Amino acid sequence: MDNRTIRHLLNNELEESVITIVGLGSGGARVCDHLTSNGISRWNLIDKDVLDETNLVKHPRLRGELGLPKVDIQRKWILDRNPESRVTTYLEDVIQLGSTFEKIVSQSDLVLCCTDNIESRNFITQICVKQQIPYLVAGVFTAGFGGEVYLYDPGRTGCYTCLRQYLLAENHLLPDEEIIQELVERNVDGKAIYGRQQDTLSGLSLDISMIANIQARMALSYLLHRKDERHFLGLFHLDYNWRVVYTRKMETLPNIVPFHYYGATILQQQNCFCYSMGADHEMAKKRDTH
Numbered sequence: 707m708d709n710r711t712i713r714h715l716l717n718n719e720l721e722e723s724v725i726t727i728v729g730l731g732s733g734g735a736r737v738c739d740h741l742t743s744n745g746i747s748r749w750n751l752i753d754k755d756v757l758d759e760t761n762l763v764k765h766p767r768l769r770g771e772l773g774l775p776k777v778d779i780q781r782k783w784i785l786d787r788n789p790e791s792r793v794t795t796y797l798e799d800v801i802q803l804g805s806t807f808e809k810i811v812s813q814s815d816l817v818l819c820c821t822d823n824i825e826s827r828n829f830i831t832q833i834c835v836k837q838q839i840p841y842l843v844a845g846v847f848t849a850g851f852g853g854e855v856y857l858y859d860p861g862r863t864g865c866y867t868c869l870r871q872y873l874l875a876e877n878h879l880l881p882d883e884e885i886i887q888e889l890v891e892r893n894v895d896g897k898a899i900y901g902r903q904q905d906t907l908s909g910l911s912l913d914i915s916m917i918a919n920i921q922a923r924m925a926l927s928y929l930l931h932r933k934d935e936r937h938f939l940g941l942f943h944l945d946y947n948w949r950v951v952y953t954r955k956m957e958t959l960p961n962i963v964p965f966h967y968y969g970a971t972i973l974q975q976q977n978c979f980c981y982s983m984g985a986d987h988e989m990a991k992k993r994d995t996h
């Protein structure tokens with residue numbers, strides 16, 4: 707099989723870009739699909755899970771693939787669309803990969819964090835900051851009230867831990883924490899929310915797709931324009947490194963407008979571990995006053 711049928715559609719500027727994606731659930735699989743369809747052909751896929759029956763309501767893959775590792779299913783899909791792709795798979799929890807993950811990151815142009823737990827997010831933050839490799843975190847909020855995408859651009863922005871510190875200093879919680887707080891105030895105790903979050907209060911497939919699309923678009927814009935100094939100055943391609951969108955009205959956040967995109971540029975916070983690593987504080991200061 708050759709690739710002539712789709713080659714003219716693919717962005718050949720991205721041919722040499724190596725992307726590592728952690729988590730191939732309902733969000734990660736979609737992000738990977740979109741970027742494959744736009745010319746990313748060199749992939750490292752990391753996920754420890756097999757496709758389970760409970761995934762079928764949200765995950766884009768097929769019933770006939772139940773029981774197979776998500777990394778293998780995704781590899782097959784990528785090669786179906788672009789037979790010239792080079793895909794390496796790791797059927798393992800990212801934290802268990804340890805030093806192997808450090809090596810994978812050091813050879814990547816961008817890391818996509820599509821997991822649903824804070825431990826893996828923190829681990830990816832640590833490794834990417836240490837190696838000064840950019841990463842894009844995406845998360846769907848509890849009950850699919852919206853979601854966020856966060857880009858760490860070494861030397862230009864803070865890491866995801868900086869975001870939390872910045873919000874705490876401003877007396878705010880992370881948006882997902884605010885949503886959980888509202889649900890608690892509506893007389894549902896936290897445990898029940900977390901229990902139900904796994905089932906009925908999980909985001910719907912359309913909520914997950916919306917955030918996956920934003921993550922894929924930010925990844926593409928970043929890869930195409932990362933060498934352009936202007937791309938982060940509010941004038942070109944990526945005006946903010948943190949994007950938030952809500953899908954429904956929240957009682958405790960009356961000013962939130964559904965489907966309005968909120969954004970901010972989060973700089974390195976002085977008390978964050980990333981502050982001393984590869985930072986260009988002069989550049990950050992200039993951008994802050996722009």
Ligand SMILES: [Zn+2]
Nearest residue numbers: 865868978980
């Ligand atoms: Zn930081």
